[in-house]
Amino acid sequence: xxxxxxxxxxxxxxxxxxxxxxxxxxxxxxxxxxxxxxxxxxxxxxxxxxxxxxxxxxxxxxxxxxxxxxxxxxxxxxxxxxxxxxxxxxxxxxxxxxxxxxxxxxxxxxxxxxxxxxxxxxxxxxxxxxxxxxxxxxxxxxxxxxxxxxxxxxxxxxxxxxxxxxxxxxxxxxxxxxxxxxxxxxxxxxxxxxxxxxxxxxxxxxxx
Amino acid sequence: xxxxxxxxxxxxxxxxxxxxxxxxxxxxxxxxxxxxxxxxxxxxxxxxxxxxxxxxxxxxxxxxxxxxxxxxxxxxxxxxxxxxxxxxxxxxxxxxxxxxxxxxxxxxxxxxxxxxxxxxxxxxxxxxxxxxxxxxxxxxxxxxxxxxxxxxxxxxxxxxxxxxxxxxxxxxxxxxxxxxxxxxxxxxxxxxxxxxxxxxxxxxxxxx
Numbered sequence: 027x028x029x030x031x032x033x034x035x036x037x038x039x040x041x042x043x044x045x046x047x048x049x050x051x052x053x054x055x056x057x058x059x060x061x062x063x064x065x066x067x068x069x070x071x072x073x074x075x076x077x078x079x080x081x082x083x084x085x086x087x088x089x090x091x092x093x094x095x096x097x098x099x100x101x102x103x104x105x106x107x108x109x110x111x112x113x114x115x116x117x118x119x120x121x122x123x124x125x126x127x128x129x130x131x132x133x134x135x136x137x138x139x140x141x142x143x144x145x146x147x148x149x150x151x152x153x154x155x156x157x158x159x160x161x162x163x164x165x166x167x168x169x170x171x172x173x174x175x176x177x178x179x180x181x182x183x184x185x186x187x188x189x190x191x192x193x194x195x196x197x198x199x200x201x202x203x204x205x206x207x208x209x210x211x212x213x214x215x216x217x218x219x220x221x222x223x224x225x226x227x228x229x230x231x232x233x234x
Numbered sequence: 235x236x237x238x239x240x241x242x243x244x245x246x247x248x249x250x251x252x253x254x255x256x257x258x259x260x261x262x263x264x265x266x267x268x269x270x271x272x273x274x275x276x277x278x279x280x281x282x283x284x285x286x287x288x289x290x291x292x293x294x295x296x297x298x299x300x301x302x303x304x305x306x307x308x309x310x311x312x313x314x315x316x317x318x319x320x321x322x323x324x325x326x327x328x329x330x331x332x333x334x335x336x337x338x339x340x341x342x343x344x345x346x347x348x349x350x351x352x353x354x355x356x357x358x359x360x361x362x363x364x365x366x367x368x369x370x371x372x373x374x375x376x377x378x379x380x381x382x383x384x385x386x387x388x389x390x391x392x393x394x395x396x397x398x399x400x401x402x403x404x405x406x407x408x409x410x411x412x413x414x415x416x417x418x419x420x421x422x423x424x425x426x427x428x429x430x431x432x433x434x435x436x437x438x439x440x441x442x
Contacts, residue, residue: 037333071375074374074375078370078374082370103441104437104441105438105441108441109434112430112433125245144431145434145435145438145439147434150434152426152428152431152434153427153431155423155427155430156424156427158423159290159421159427160424162289162290162420162423165282165285165286166279166283166286166412167279167282168416175428177393178393178421178424178428179428179432181392181393181425182428184389185386185389185432186436187436188385189436190436190437190439190440208370210430212367212370214426214429215363215364215366215367215370216364216386217386217390217425217426218360218363218422218425219360219363219367220360220383220386220389221394221422222323223352223358223360223364224387224393224394225316225398226354226355226360227352227354227391227394228394228395228397228398229312229313229316229398230353230354232398232401233311233313
């Protein structure tokens with residue numbers, strides 16, 4: 027297909043697609059003439075993955091590059107590729123260095139994760155995200171330790187176990203990884219939206 | 235306390251605090267001299283709420299204004315104030331108009347929410363967020379309907395019910411609302427971080 031059809035089917039402007047091509051987020055098409063190229067269904071699929079990571083995941087162009095490189099690197103174990111996706115996602119959040127109270131909260135969070143028996147790398151960015159949440163509560167005057175997150179950890183554990191069970195490991199490595207990355211990004215948006223809807227429902231029951 | 239102490243205790247620059255004062259996110263202090271004012275503990279508490287909404291919630295200045303107005307408006311029922319917070323939070327996400335496939339997904343999501351028996355307003359922004367997630371999956375070639383979110387809805391329902399139970403409705407209205415708003419913003423960050431850590435744990439178990 028021509029770039030104009032790629033644009034129509036992906037709901038992205040030709041200028042945006044050219045930008046992704048220049049940035050290497052999308053492989054070049056097959057040249058058919060000067061300044062003209064032919065694109066295949068794989069290009070459309072890759073383009074849709076890119077737009078999902080940008081729009082839903084809120085990743086930066088660089089973050090998308092890292093995730094795509096992890097998907098395309100056949101030697102990288104699946105588990106490590108998931109780590110790359112998480113790192114890229116974490117970069118969309120606060121990039122500033124953790125302050126003293128966040129560092130203190132990181133220790134509490136570390137003990138909490140260890141007590142759960144979870145295997146999570148020491149450098150996992152989600153640890154710092156969780157520590158930031160704990161430090162925020164404390165700054166607001168809540169006298170809490172990391173156990174305040176116990177119910178959330180239970181819910182996350184059940185969901186993640188189920189999600190990993192669903193992952194098609196029999197499919198090609200690329201498809202499996204894509205499913206894991208999409209699962210992380212898109213179902214996170216869904217979970218956040220559902221929690222708000224459920225809050226509205228229970229709030230309606232309790233307060234009105 | 236002087237603005238310098240307010241700055242030190244809130245970890246915010248004096249310039250930032252002056253900006254919040256100009257924008258009305260923080261009430262003026264008690265004037266003690268020309269260009270000098272005295273601030274109370276309530277100022278510090280309000281400042282910490284503002285910084286949490288900005289940093290953790292990712293709200294815009296205008297979004298924070300709306301949330302604070304809802305907290306301070308004694309006539310606004312608690313349940314409606316929660317709605318204001320959700321609207322402000324949703325504005326941090328994609329502001330573009332929903333495209334055709336998102337509108338179609340919104341109908342599916344509406345049926346799904348109705349089948350759950352959840353009371354959630356037709357204009358709740360989380361509906362559109364959930365529809366965007368469903369449309370994203372479909373664009374990526376997943377042949378799914380809104381029931382793909384069933385497990386997430388179950389988890390969200392359990393969490394939200396528990397969260398609303400915890401809300402101190404005996405405290406002052408301001409404190410209750412603050413707890414609800416902080417709960418929405420900060421525990422959302424915690425839940426997302428915990429899901430990623432749990433994924434890493436289960437991925438380690440499954441893939442390595």
